[in-house]
Amino acid sequence: GQNIDQPTEMTATEGAIVQINCTYQTSGFNGLFWYQQHAGEAPTFLSYNVLDGLEEKGRFSSFLSRSKGYSYLLLKELQMKDSASYLCAFMDSNYQLIWGAGTKLIIKP
Amino acid sequence: GAVVSQHPSRVICKSGTSVKIECRSLDFQATTMFWYRQFPKKSLMLMATSNEGSKATYEQGVEKDKFLINHASLTLSTLTVTSAHPEDSSFYICSARDQREFNEQFFGPGTRLTVL
Numbered sequence: 098g099q100n101i102d103q104p105t106e107m108t109a110t111e112g113a114i115v116q117i118n119c120t121y122q123t124s125g126f127n128g129l130f131w132y133q134q135h136a137g138e139a140p141t142f143l144s145y146n147v148l149d150g151l152e153e154k155g156r157f158s159s160f161l162s163r164s165k166g167y168s169y170l171l172l173k174e175l176q177m178k179d180s181a182s183y184l185c186a187f188m189d190s191n192y193q194l195i196w197g198a199g200t201k202l203i204i205k206p
Numbered sequence: 207g208a209v210v211s212q213h214p215s216r217v218i219c220k221s222g223t224s225v226k227i228e229c230r231s232l233d234f235q236a237t238t239m240f241w242y243r244q245f246p247k248k249s250l251m252l253m254a255t256s257n258e259g260s261k262a263t264y265e266q267g268v269e270k271d272k273f274l275i276n277h278a279s280l281t282l283s284t285l286t287v288t289s290a291h292p293e294d295s296s297f298y299i300c301s302a303r304d305q306r307e308f309n310e311q312f313f314g315p316g317t318r319l320t321v322l
Contacts, residue, residue, distance in 0.1 A: 132313075137297075137316075138316065139299050139313040139314060139315050139316040140250070140299075141313070142310065142311075142312070142313075145310065153253050171260075184249065184250070192303075193255070194240075194252075194311060195251070196249050196250045196252075197249060198248070198249040199249050202245075205290065
C-alpha cells in the first residue's frame with residue numbers, strides 16, 4: 098500500500114534552524130515534493146527531489162533517501178513569515194501526488 | 207513561473223443552489239488539472255483528475271453527479287457543485303500540470319465556498 102507520514106506540529110524560534118521529517122511507503126515513486134501553505138491560501142511549491150541527496154535553495158533545503166523512504170525539509174534563519182503548514186507529497190507510478198497531512202510550523206520570537 | 211487562477215475566490219450560496227468554480231492556466235497549457243478540497247486544519251484531499259477532452263476520474267467516495275467537472279480546453283477546467291448543502295462548505299483548490307514540466311503541479315489560489 099501507500100502511506101506518508103509527517104509530524105502534526107512543530108515549534109521553533111526565530112533565527113533558528115528546524116528540520117521537518119517525512120516518511121513514506123510506496124511501490125512506485127516519481128519524486129518527493131515539499132509545499133508551503135499559509136492559512137487560507139493554496140499551497141506553493143518549495144522543492145522537488147527525485148534523486149538521493151540534498152537540494153539547497155536559499156534558506157530552504159530538502160533531502161531525500163529513496164532506500165529509506167525518507168525526506169526532510171530544512172529551514173534556516175527562521176523568520177516569522179515562515180509560520181505555515183508544510184506539506185510533503187510523493188508522486189506515485191501514475192504521476193499522482195499522495196499528500197501528507199501537513200506539519201504546522203509555529204515560529205516564536 | 208506558471209500561473210493558475212481560480213474564480214471566484216469566495217462564494218456564499220443558499221442550500222440547494224449550484225455553484226461553478228473556474229480554474230485557468232494563464233501562461234501554459236495544462237493537459238491535466240486536479241481538483242482538491244481541504245477542510246480546516248486538514249490536508250488536501252484529491253477529488254478528481256481532469257484530462258482535457260475526456261471524462262474526469264473521480265476518487266473513491268466523491269459523487270460524480272454532485273461534483274461535475276468539465277475540462278473543455280487546455281487552459282480551463284470547471285467544477286460545479288450541484289445542489290450544494292452546508293456540508294459542502296470547504297476550501298476548493300485546483301492545480302494544473304504543465305505539459306513541459308510534467309512532474310510539477312501549480313496551484314490556484316483556492317475558492318472558499320460557504321453554503322448557508
